[in-house]
Amino acid sequence: MVQGGFMMKWKVIAAFGVVFGIAGIGWGVSAQRSSDQVFELRMYEAMPGKRDALSERFHEHTMAMFEKAGMTNVGYWTASPGDASDDLFIYMLSYASREARDETWTRLGEDPDFQREIIAEERSEEFKLVSTIDARILVPTSYSPLK
Secondary structure (H helix, E strand, O other), rough: HHHHHHHHHHHHHHHHHHHHHHHHHHHHHHHHHHHOOOOEEEEEEEEOHHHHHHHHHHHHHHHHHHHOOOEEEEEEEEEOOOOOOOOOEEEEEEEOOHHHHHHHHHHHOOOOHHHHHHHHHHHOOOOOEEEEEEEEEEEEOOOOOOO
């Protein structure tokens, strides 16, 4: 009888091990599937001498509009002074998926504040701050620390 109780404890422990093992595998697979996250790297060449004004507009208005539309602000950069790319303004956004990226840009384009404060200014030769835009969708590698 003592041996039977001993075996029963091991069976219960083994059953818990199997349950936790399956749960861990399920969690790992679900985490892997949720890594559909994508990033967007956008590089703007500002109109000559207007990079600081562009940076200020992002700081004061655009970042909040991005957040409101569902985008995640990752970072914003400018080139070091004296660099050959003095008019370069770079930023990165992240999205849950490529589809989420498309949905948030559509939502942003429909925002009246964005239309008034950004689109209208960029269509005006007098207030235009951006000369060219280079946008790239980036997908993290399986070994990337940033996912």
